[in-house]
Amino acid sequence: MPKRFVVAASEFPGLPRFTAGFELAEALTAASQHLHETLTPDGTLRTAARLAVDILPGADHAGISEFERGSTPRTLACTDDVVRAAEAGHTGGEEHAHWDRLWDSPVASIADSEADDGGDALAALGLRSALSLRLRADRRRLTVLTAYARKPGAFDEDATRIGRLFTAHVSIALDTATVHEQLTEAMHTRDLIGQATGILMERQGVDAAAAFDSLVRASQRENVKLRAIARRIVDTHNTP
Structure with missing residues (x-):
């Protein structure tokens, strides 16, 4: 459901209400x-x-x-x-x-x-x-x-x-x-997946390709987006 916003209808600086004399x-x-x-x-x-x-x-x-x-x-x-x-x-x-x-x-x-x-x-x-x-x-x-x-x-x-x-x-x-x-989201997703891959490499003692494959398998097994799996791993890792 899209967000709903109410904003004040105040004038913008430098933009008077349009009149016949305003180009x-x-x-x-x-x-x-x-x-x-x-x-x-x-x-x-x-x-x-x-x-x-x-x-x-x-x-x-x-x-x-x-x-x-x-x-x-x-x-x-x-x-x-x-x-x-x-x-x-x-x-x-x-x-x-x-x-x-x-x-x-x-x-x-x-x-x-x-x-x-x-x-x-x-x-x-x-x-x-x-x-x-x-x-x-x-x-x-x-x-x-x-x-x-x-x-x-x-x-x-x-x-x-x-x-x-x-x-x-x-x-x-x-x-x-x-x-x-979309580009900002893609960059954040890339960084998040990179962090999760690094955590799995250290935790499982595997290389980057194997760690990424582990993320993909978990995403397919649980039927959730790869980003969500990565977020879970990073959040768990950062939780004291």
């Missing part, structure tokens, strides 16, 4: 810098949710959720509990029907939750309009960034255009953070 390229450049300062996918998602409120004209709240076909959305990051309630369907369990359009389109919106297909759930939370943008998609899972506004009709064509540009930056930063996390 789009400058705003996106500043946003991209903040996104690429994160080192983990979770950090990127938290930053993106906060930035969305600052950079998308009309946005009051924002959240990033993941869902599979026919499943309840899981909030990965949000600016406040209003978004958490809206995206988790805590107000009567109503589905976000407009999100279904994101399987085939990069954008879906609700102009007015009291008259459009947003149902009573959003309106009950004081959210009148929404702009949803696809971040990631495969055959069974979507990751969606949604900006919410307390006013109806808050998101026009300009907001949609800016949103699509912004999510492109978010997607690149998310991919970069994911690769960084």
Whole structure:
């Protein structure tokens, strides 16, 4: 189950809320810098949710959720509990029907939750309009960034255009953070397995190849990952 984060929708230094007089390229450049300062996918998602409120004209709240076909959305990051309630369907369990359009389109919106297909759930939370943008998609899972506004009709064509540009930056930063996390994990795993192999060499009086084979056999016998076996050996060795 993905972690859930709530972050304050405060402005970033050097990134005022987007206005007509603030150059789009400058705003996106500043946003991209903040996104690429994160080192983990979770950090990127938290930053993106906060930035969305600052950079998308009309946005009051924002959240990033993941869902599979026919499943309840899981909030990965949000600016406040209003978004958490809206995206988790805590107000009567109503589905976000407009999100279904994101399987085939990069954008879906609700102009007015009291008259459009947003149902009573959003309106009950004081959210009148929404702009949803696809971040990631495969055959069974979507990751969606949604900006919410307390006013109806808050998101026009300009907001949609800016949103699509912004999510492109978010997607690149998310991919970069994911690769960084995977490489870091791989390095830690290599070091851990190396430590465990050294312990077994000393304990069993064997060479490195035989010690590694012993780790592999234990992993297969217990049906657990090699990293877990190595961690157990290292932790046991280091316990007084």
